[in-house]
Amino acid sequence: MTDDPMKLGLDDAALAVHPTVFAADALAGKRVLVSGGAGGIGRAVAWLAGRCGAELILTGRDAGKLDSAVQAMTAAGLQVQGHVVDIRKPETVADLFAGPVTEAGGIDLLVNSAGGQFPQAAIDFSAKGWNAVIDNNLNGTWHMMQAAARHWRDTSRPGSIVNIVVVVEHGLYGVAHTIAARSGVIGVSRAVAVEWAPLGIRVNCIAPGAIETPGWRVYAPEARATYARSNPMMRAGTTWDIAESVIWVGGTSGGYVTGETINVAGGSQLWGETWTTGRPDWFQPG
Numbered sequence: 001m002t003d004d005p006m007k008l009g010l011d012d013a014a015l016a017v018h019p020t021v022f023a024a025d026a027l028a029g030k031r032v033l034v035s036g037g038a039g040g041i042g043r044a045v046a047w048l049a050g051r052c053g054a055e056l057i058l059t060g061r062d063a064g065k066l067d068s069a070v071q072a073m074t075a076a077g078l079q080v081q082g083h084v085v086d087i088r089k090p091e092t093v094a095d096l097f098a099g100p101v102t103e104a105g106g107i108d109l110l111v112n113s114a115g116g117q118f119p120q121a122a123i124d125f126s127a128k129g130w131n132a133v134i135d136n137n138l139n140g141t142w143h144m145m146q147a148a149a150r151h152w153r154d155t156s157r158p159g160s161i162v163n164i165v166v167v168v169e170h171g172l173y174g175v176a177h178t179i180a181a182r183s184g185v186i187g188v189s190r191a192v193a194v195e196w197a198p199l200g201i202r203v204n205c206i207a208p209g210a211i212e213t214p215g216w217r218v219y220a221p222e223a224r225a226t227y228a229r230s231n232p233m234m235r236a237g238t239t240w241d242i243a244e245s246v247i248w249v250g251g252t253s254g255g256y257v258t259g260e261t262i263n264v265a266g267g268s269q270l271w272g273e274t275w276t277t278g279r280p281d282w283f284q285p286g
């Protein structure tokens with residue numbers, strides 16, 4: 001791992017050729033919407049979905065990042081468009097579905113990869129900081145989920161949602177606000193997996209472990225240096241590990257799966273600790 005933000009995780013050149021278990025037509029005729037689609041995990045999901053034959057709609061806040069993702073994928077022959085959408089603003093989410101999603105002919109799969117947080121001891125959270133993380137990760141994800149469900153209901157087509165969360169049961173510290181927000185996403189996903197089953201909508205979550213991405217820049221280098229050894233496999237995962245699990249559960253291969261949260265975390269849900277703020281003296285061995 002390096003501190004060069006352009007070198008955190010797999011880049012476009014790697015994602016364009018990374019080996020995959022999926023067939024080139026696994027998502028032929030499908031359209032996939034990826035929020036945070038120019039970020040680390042979202043970008044890998046988009047590349048894989050595109051390489052499996054899906055048309056892509058990517059969203060994010062940063063127009064420049066979106067442009068670079070769209071350009072790289074277009075140059076590789078993928079069908080992709082990008083739109084600036086802040087998931088915290090329900091009106092811009094509604095505009096996305098009423099505009100580009102409808103004009104493209106609808107979507108089949110929504111992957112909510114937009115999200116993030118900052119490391120801080122919970123006792124020091126300001127009200128504003130807490131609210132920012134809850135709003136981004138719980139409310140923002142919900143706005144996207146509900147808009148997609150309404151789109152599928154109103155167009156009488158089935159759909160699938162995959163929410164990217166974090167491992168909430170064990171071992172992730174210094175980000176209690178995001179544990180709260182993501183626990184909420186997991187809870188509401190379980191609830192609507194039942195409520196929306198009559199609409200033909202499946203809802204699942206993927207909980208990544210330590211996956212090297214540009215998002216890691218928010219953590220101090222000393223904290224980051226410990227992440228790889230925070231799981232029994234003693235290594236960080238790749239965005240491709242997450243992308244293949246997303247396409248598996250979100251696509252027809254996951255057709256009988258709903259309401260699940262799948263840890264793709266090298267076993268860190270069972271063993272290991274990730275202190276995003278550095279491990280306090282109390283927890284030091286010996």
Ligand SMILES: CCCCCCCCC/C=C/C(=O)SCCNC(=O)CCNC(=O)[C@H](O)C(C)(C)COP(=O)(O)OP(=O)(O)OC[C@H]1O[C@@H](n2cnc3c(N)ncnc32)[C@H](O)[C@@H]1OP(=O)(O)O
Pocket residue numbers: 115116117118119120126128129130132133136166167170171172208209210211213215216218227230265268269272273274
């Ligand atoms: C077992 C499993 C193993 C798993 C092992 C896994 C290891 C890694 C786990 C997770 C990895 C990832 O998620 S990778 C990362 C994904 N990407 C990211 O997290 C980057 C994106 N982050 C963000 O966008 C921000 O953090 C977020 C708060 C969500 C967005 O907020 P805003 O855009 O509103 O941002 P701001 O205006 O900057 O901040 C709003 C307020 O938040 C607070 N705030 C913001 N940054 C702050 C900071 N660094 N320290 C304190 N407080 C802060 C302040 O009160 C701010 O107000 P003022 O005081 O007025 O300024």
Ligand SMILES: NC(=O)C1=CN([C@@H]2O[C@H](COP(=O)(O)OP(=O)(O)OC[C@H]3O[C@@H](n4cnc5c(N)ncnc54)[C@H](OP(=O)(O)O)[C@@H]3O)[C@@H](O)[C@H]2O)C=CC1
Pocket residue numbers: 035036037038039040041042059060061062063065085086087088113114115116117136140164165166167207208209210211212213214215216
């Ligand atoms: N990497 C890891 O180790 C882990 C990551 N995760 C989670 O996976 C998801 C993807 O993270 P990752 O790819 O690593 O990080 P990145 O920071 O690379 O990507 C996150 C993307 O989310 C977008 N985003 C954030 N907030 C908003 C918003 N309000 N509206 C629209 N877009 C937004 C950002 O877009 P823009 O830059 O355009 O604002 C960014 O590109 C996040 O939820 C993250 O917390 C979970 C566990 C571990």
